[in-house]
Amino acid sequence: MVLVYVEHKDGKFKKNILEAVTYGKKTADMLSTECAALVIGNADTSALGTYGADKVYTLNADGLGDFDSQSYSSAIANTASQIGAKVVLMSDTASAKTLLGRVAVKLDAACISAASSLPKVEGDSIVVTSGTFSGKAIAHYSLSGDTKVMSINGNTIKPEELGAAGATEAISVAVDAPGVKVIGQDTLSSERAPLPEAELVVSAGRGMKGPENWGIIEELADAIGATTACSRPVADTGWRPHHEHVGQTGVAIRPNLYFAIGISGAIQHLAGVNSSKVIVVINKDPEAPFFKAADYGVCADLFDVVPKLTAALKKG
Amino acid sequence: MKQLVCISRTPETTANIALNGDGTDIQTDGLNYILNPYDEWYALVRALELKEAQGGTVTVINVGGAENDIVIRKALAIGADDAIRVDAQPSSAMAVAKMIADATKDGAYDIVYCGKESIDYNGSMTASMLAEYLGLPFVSYASHMDVSGNTATIKRDIEGGTETVEVPTPFVLSAAKGLAEQRIPNMRGIMMAKRKPINVVSPGEAKNNAVVSMYELPKGKGDIKMIDPDNMEELVRLLKEEAKVL
Numbered sequence: 252m253v254l255v256y257v258e259h260k261d262g263k264f265k266k267n268i269l270e271a272v273t274y275g276k277k278t279a280d281m282l283s284t285e286c287a288a289l290v291i292g293n294a295d296t297s298a299l300g301t302y303g304a305d306k307v308y309t310l311n312a313d314g315l316g317d318f319d320s321q322s323y324s325s326a327i328a329n330t331a332s333q334i335g336a337k338v339v340l341m342s343d344t345a346s347a348k349t350l351l352g353r354v355a356v357k358l359d360a361a362c363i364s365a366a367s368s369l370p371k372v373e374g375d376s377i378v379v380t381s382g383t384f385s386g387k388a389i390a391h392y393s394l395s396g397d398t399k400v401m402s403i404n405g406n407t408i409k410p411e412e413l414g415a416a417g418a419t420e421a422i423s424v425a426v427d428a429p430g431v432k433v434i435g436q437d438t439l440s441s442e443r444a445p446l447p448e449a450e451l452v453v454s455a456g457r458g459m460k461g462p463e464n465w466g467i468i469e470e471l472a473d474a475i476g477a478t479t480a481c482s483r484p485v486a487d488t489g490w491r492p493h494h495e496h497v498g499q500t501g502v503a504i505r506p507n508l509y510f511a512i513g514i515s516g517a518i519q520h521l522a523g524v525n526s527s528k529v530i531v532v533i534n535k536d537p538e539a540p541f542f543k544a545a546d547y548g549v550c551a552d553l554f555d556v557v558p559k560l561t562a563a564l565k566k567g
Numbered sequence: 568m569k570q571l572v573c574i575s576r577t578p579e580t581t582a583n584i585a586l587n588g589d590g591t592d593i594q595t596d597g598l599n600y601i602l603n604p605y606d607e608w609y610a611l612v613r614a615l616e617l618k619e620a621q622g623g624t625v626t627v628i629n630v631g632g633a634e635n636d637i638v639i640r641k642a643l644a645i646g647a648d649d650a651i652r653v654d655a656q657p658s659s660a661m662a663v664a665k666m667i668a669d670a671t672k673d674g675a676y677d678i679v680y681c682g683k684e685s686i687d688y689n690g691s692m693t694a695s696m697l698a699e700y701l702g703l704p705f706v707s708y709a710s711h712m713d714v715s716g717n718t719a720t721i722k723r724d725i726e727g728g729t730e731t732v733e734v735p736t737p738f739v740l741s742a743a744k745g746l747a748e749q750r751i752p753n754m755r756g757i758m759m760a761k762r763k764p765i766n767v768v769s770p771g772e773a774k775n776n777a778v779v780s781m782y783e784l785p786k787g788k789g790d791i792k793m794i795d796p797d798n799m800e801e802l803v804r805l806l807k808e809e810a811k812v813l
């Protein structure tokens with residue numbers, strides 16, 4: 252059995268979670284077994300079958316009210332043991348990074364985070380790729396032993412309507428007491444997708460001259476429903492919020508389309524964005540290193556060209 | 568308060584990564600190494616700030632060979648009191664976490680810090696594994712922490728926002744940007760570091776069942792297409808029809 256832990260927000264599943272379900276089903280097919288999904292709390296589970304879950308387990312228990320690494324990891328590991336899952340998957344989110352290692356230690360499993368390819372089954376081992384050296388190299392990991400635990404990078408595969416049974420069953424397992432108490436949450440009220448899962452990103456750097464000029468960046472982002480990002484000095488000087496900082500020491504992203512506007516393309520910046528499918532660079536300096544890492548380039552003053560680009564996008 | 572900071576050694580951020588002939592390993596000749604930025608800038612400095620405010624000690628621990636002593640000395644120069652080096656090559660996050668747990672489980676540390684991730688393997692796994700081996704609560708991606716008595720109040724990064732949690736000591740955290748500000752070691756710190764102890768200990772038993780069998784380099788971009796700044800319609804067309812990303 253392959254078990255996919257499916258995170259949800261207010262009962263809804265995001266695209267990266269459905270990707271993980273499809274990934275789970277494909278992995279299960281390779282191993283000639285079934286794919287089960289585990290939902291903690293209450294959610295509309297119908298999409299899970301659609302995207303590949305043969306079976307959906309729902310779990311409600313004391314200690315699972317707020318997210319906590321100890322209670323949630325015990326719930327996932329104990330479910331895996333109870334249903335005999337040999338592969339445990341989750342989407343590579345911030346919560347996954349909190350849980351993954353704990354689940355792996357509990358199950359005495361081989362573990363890898365941020366897998367970026369479908370697995371290859373080689374005998375009793377599973378081989379997957381994952382980025383290393385901040386995207387400067389790709390490592391092929393061979394996971395051995397009886398049980399494997401992995402998180403899957405967003406945008407690794409597309410969610411596919413595989414139409415599995417998706418029969419739902421409540422499960423009951425032992426759950427450890429939570430170790431931390433959540434006392435508040437501050438989620439961004441933004442309409443925009445969070446950076447790690449955004450498919451379109453508009454990012455700007457020091458070439459913007461100051462925070463008061465960001466209006467043209469927001470307008471460009473709004474024209475295509477993109478998420479905004481920035482280079483590190485821009486966040487460090489407080490022009491933009493810290494969570495927008497992408498790069499080696501910020502958020503690593505892999506959108507389909509990345510606009511880099513007034514960003515020079517320092518190696519530490521590239522390290523966090525070079526997995527983007529398509530990169531468009533707007534810079535007035537023809538020697539800017541970013542042009543070497545780009546698919547499309549516009550060598551011009553950003554203050555002229557960005558409004559023109561926004562207008563062209565709006566025209567369709 | 569007894570604090571422990573897990574530090575790793577990573578290639579410096581501008582390092583170019585090249586592979587050996589058959590791609591089974593990266594070329595380490597000529598690579599310069601640094602203390603992992605998350606460990607140095609955020610974890611270590613926040614631990615030192617707390618020590619300065621509330622007393623106690625800050626110990627750093629590293630799993631690695633004698634070649635790592637140079638980055639360990641840097642942590643001592645910044646202000647850590649002493650260091651433990653588990654004398655083994657770090658083969659996987661699981662093995663590193665197990666070895667750190669074995670070397671420190673009797674240490675009665677109140678707060679155990681890791682970095683958010685190591686900038687070489689970027690796994691972000693060691694901290695949660697260590698927390699599990701130690702049987703302690705875990706707070707990931709901490710960007711702010713206040714400690715009062717036996718309780719820490721921590722702001723941590725979550726998907727699309729932040730969350731504030733309360734956790735009793737002892738616990739494990741991973742340090743993200745914001746937790747503290749980078750400190751540059753001064754001459755006095757560097758001199759004092761020479762006399763601080765690095766206790767070399769033998770590793771406990773650990774297995775590695777996540778082995779890198781091969782590396783590859785990302786495919787370089789093809790030739791860039793330069794677009795006339797006065798023809799943004801052309802860029803939009805290419806993004807739609809050629810790149811198919813809009």
Ligand SMILES: Cc1cc2nc3c(=O)[nH]c(=O)nc-3n(C[C@H](O)[C@H](O)[C@H](O)COP(=O)(O)OP(=O)(O)OC[C@H]3O[C@@H](n4cnc5c(N)ncnc54)[C@H](O)[C@@H]3O)c2cc1C
Binds near residue numbers: 455459481516551
């Ligand atoms: C250990 C370490 C880690 C780091 N991590 C990161 C990281 O995670 N992310 C990150 O981004 N950086 C990181 N950096 C910093 C990085 O080295 C660069 O300093 C930074 O990325 C530069 O930001 P920038 O491109 O916005 O600014 P600059 O380098 O100042 O570039 C501004 C660009 O804007 C262009 N420009 C100016 N005016 C205009 C105009 N009117 N129209 C068009 N173009 C214009 C210029 O030609 C220039 O190319 C790190 C550095 C270190 C040492």
Ligand SMILES: Nc1ncnc2c1ncn2[C@@H]1O[C@H](COP(=O)(O)O)[C@@H](O)[C@H]1O
Binds near residue numbers: 684
């Ligand atoms: N060899 C090591 N020795 C000590 N601590 C380590 C080692 N490797 C990783 N760590 C710690 O684990 C954190 C996360 O590393 P990683 O799981 O590799 O992303 C680092 O920021 C360090 O705090």
